[in-house]
Amino acid sequence: MDPNMVACGTTRGLDQREEKLDDSHTTSDFSSQIQGESRTCKASRQVKYKGVLGTISTMVKMEGPKSLYKGLVAGLQRQMSFASVRIGLYDSVKELYTPKDTSIFTRLLAGCTTGAMAVTCAQPTDVVKVRFQAHIQLVGAPKRYNGTVDAYRTIAREEGVRGLWKGTFPNITRNAIVNCGEMVTYDLIKETLLKYHLMTDNFPCHFVAAFGAGFCATVVASPVDVVKTRYMNSSAGQYKNALSCMLTMVVKEGPNAFYKGFIPSFLRLGSWNVVMFVSYEQLKRLMVLAQTKDCLTSS
Numbered sequence: 001m002d003p004n005m006v007a008c009g010t011t012r013g014l015d016q017r018e019e020k021l022d023d024s025h026t027t028s029d030f031s032s033q034i035q036g037e038s039r040t041c042k043a044s045r046q047v048k049y050k051g052v053l054g055t056i057s058t059m060v061k062m063e064g065p066k067s068l069y070k071g072l073v074a075g076l077q078r079q080m081s082f083a084s085v086r087i088g089l090y091d092s093v094k095e096l097y098t099p100k101d102t103s104i105f106t107r108l109l110a111g112c113t114t115g116a117m118a119v120t121c122a123q124p125t126d127v128v129k130v131r132f133q134a135h136i137q138l139v140g141a142p143k144r145y146n147g148t149v150d151a152y153r154t155i156a157r158e159e160g161v162r163g164l165w166k167g168t169f170p171n172i173t174r175n176a177i178v179n180c181g182e183m184v185t186y187d188l189i190k191e192t193l194l195k196y197h198l199m200t201d202n203f204p205c206h207f208v209a210a211f212g213a214g215f216c217a218t219v220v221a222s223p224v225d226v227v228k229t230r231y232m233n234s235s236a237g238q239y240k241n242a243l244s245c246m247l248t249m250v251v252k253e254g255p256n257a258f259y260k261g262f263i264p265s266f267l268r269l270g271s272w273n274v275v276m277f278v279s280y281e282q283l284k285r286l287m288v289l290a291q292t293k294d295c296l297t298s299s
Contacts, residue, residue, distance in 0.1 A: 056068070071132055071133040073147075073148050074128055074132050075129060077125045077148065078125040078126055078129045081118070081121065081125050082118045082119075082126070082175070083118075085114060085121055085122065086111075086114040086115050086117070086179050087114070087280070090111065090179075093110040104184065111184050112176040114179060114183075115172070115175035115178065118175055118179075119175050120172070123171060124152065124164035124165065126171060127155065127163070127164050128152055130229060132151045159236070166232055167231050170228040174221060174228045177217075178217050178221045181213065181219075182213045182216075182269075185209075185212060185217070186210060186213040190209040193205050203278065206277055207274055209277065210276070211273065213273050214270035214271070214274065215266060215270060222258060223259070226249070226259075226260060227249065228242070
């Protein structure tokens, strides 16, 4: 069982709430992160969302409980490819750089490296996730994608293969920051708790470290995440590049636009980190026990 799949399935509803929530008061387009431009979308429904709980209630009433898990397949594809690289290779890359050095700089470098590697390999899954979720929120618009596989084909046919790698640079920046916020923070918090004997290496320790990692990742990654989502979901020619998208947001909406949807984003990343890291630690422990058992049996 892949901990990334467990975490993605568990937090999928929170991901949908984050995409729905509007910190102003009117629109229900793809994401609170694209609210500035979605106000002009005539195909979007004009529904009020008031807070996280209000968003959940409105979604369930209007679209049914299944709406909380829209885009689950695309989300699983993304997490299985992204997280497997950026998290699975983190320890190996860290040891590759400096086998005996566990400084913060080494950890940050390893986090940036695996985050960039993950985006380079799996960027198309993120593009499809963003486009597919944006598409399914529109009412009255012609059906564009019949599924995630069809989304890959349509984007490649209409925009070329390069269209599947749209927004790669801001996504590399975003994933490098998130990876450092999650992996490095988790490492440091867990190490500190064990070093000063505040906790033992068990579930409570993993929970606290993972929760702290989720909060730090949300704080540092929200601005880049908002720009990335806006740019990847933009129509052709709307923005020259990611920098143009960022400047347009600052001019039209102000600095607060970079932290739209912060609370649901934190709830999603916090729960994602708790489920993922706790599952990861337990799987590591089971693997060590299995290897130890095999060694004893063979001897």
